[in-house]
Amino acid sequence: MADVGPPGARGPAPFRRTAGGLVFISGQVGIRPDGTVPDSVEEQIELAFRRLGAVLVHEGLGFEDLVELVSYHVRIDEQLGAFREIKARCITREFPAWTILGVASLARPNLLVEIKAVAAAWVHGGRDADCIAR
Template sequence: MSKSVVEIPEGNDVFGVSTQAFTDWQYAPAVRAGGLLFVAGLVGVKADGTVPVSVAEQTELAFQRIAEVLRLEGLGMGDLVEVVSYHVDLKQHLDEFLPVKKRHFIEPFPAWTLIGIEALGLPELKIEIKVVAALKG
């Protein structure tokens, strides 16, 4: 099976300076393989690299970044087949996360796994979301 990496264009309005993280941490934003698009865990970082305090805003930004990766591949949120979300302080923040998630998903819904964790890569991050989408054709 062959695979290919999705690149985020330099100067992308959604990712901005945060594209440097892919190089710094040595990972691809997304990989095409076996008719699927595997999108790395994305966090709620603004284009200028700052992290908002609210879980709702972090969640919105994470979904915007996911939607942008999908858009670059000619896909949309309706092409998702799996979503895995990682939550610091899950019980405390779920009420902020769920309404944002609900705005981004349409039926038929993708499979979803919800995981509570102790921490993410930066102490201010509270949410990380990875997805798998079905490629067209």
């Protein structure tokens, strides 16, 4: 099975791997398809969830199939409220275990949030992906 990256992804890094009925999705960040990074943390969060959703849909899954979510935040105190709001729009049921980490920086100096996840391919196989279509 080939690795798939979200729309606008560049480089050889695998964005997901499958093993034992689980799909491990590497950190998704809020980068636009043209490679630019928005200044707004809200837009970065939206884009990161969209990218995550695109990987899930490629696997025939949806947000309800997530079993673990890990979010990394630069300046966590300034953005956690927006993250929770956007997360609640995307993940509406079958909530995954969620670990929230504050970090000093991410791969690019202007990135503010990154989301990595694990989905169970054998749980639902649904497409609860309203968050992606926007």
